[in-house]
């Protein structure tokens with residue numbers, strides 16, 4: 001007999017996250033979420049591949065949000081804790097929209113900034129100076145902000161997501177991505193999604 005699928009409320013999430021998931025009308029995780037989220041909750045690195053529309057974004061977004069919420073229970077300095085790398089502005093906007101929906105009840109505790117847009121670096125600098133908990137960006141944008149010292153990740157980064165990893169590790173993005181990885185601390189939980 002097939003094993004019963006877990007429901008979101010059985011996965012040990014913060015009530016605010018569960019409420020946002022319920023508002024989205026999701027009762028059960030999709031297959032990739034059911035496989036990926038428990039591993040992510042154990043702190044494991046993930047390498048996940050699934051077809052478009054299978055719920056990959058929430059498969060990493062939910063554990064990223066949960067980890068930030070859990071750690072905010074003990075007093076901590078405001079720092080950038082998670083970096084989500086995407087290949088394009090459009091995907092950045094989609095990720096930001098999903099993060100906003102999932103943080104609808106905890107937007108003060110989990111602040112998300114999308115820096116994929118074409119605005120000047122100086123226009124985005126104030127957003128980064130506030131040290132959002134999560135930054136969504138393309139590798140080139142993130143590198144530019146690191147070089148301009150608008151963003152410091154060395155001591156704070158706990159989670160790195162590479163969305164569309166197959167694309168980001170391919171021609172056109174690879175050099176920036178490798179360069180960026182050299183600027184990051186050595187220890188963080190990673191989510192490679194494609």
Ligand SMILES: Nc1ncnc2c1ncn2[C@@H]1O[C@H](COP(=O)(O)OP(=O)(O)OP(=O)(O)O)[C@@H](O)[C@H]1O
Pocket residue numbers: 025026027028029030033050051052053054055056057058059
């Ligand atoms: N557990 C769930 N139950 C019902 N719908 C869900 C669930 N998780 C995600 N969805 C919905 O499924 C759709 C696809 O999700 P998502 O964009 O995360 O997929 P994806 O695999 O990342 O797709 P893409 O490769 O196009 O980025 C979205 O409309 C999302 O709201």
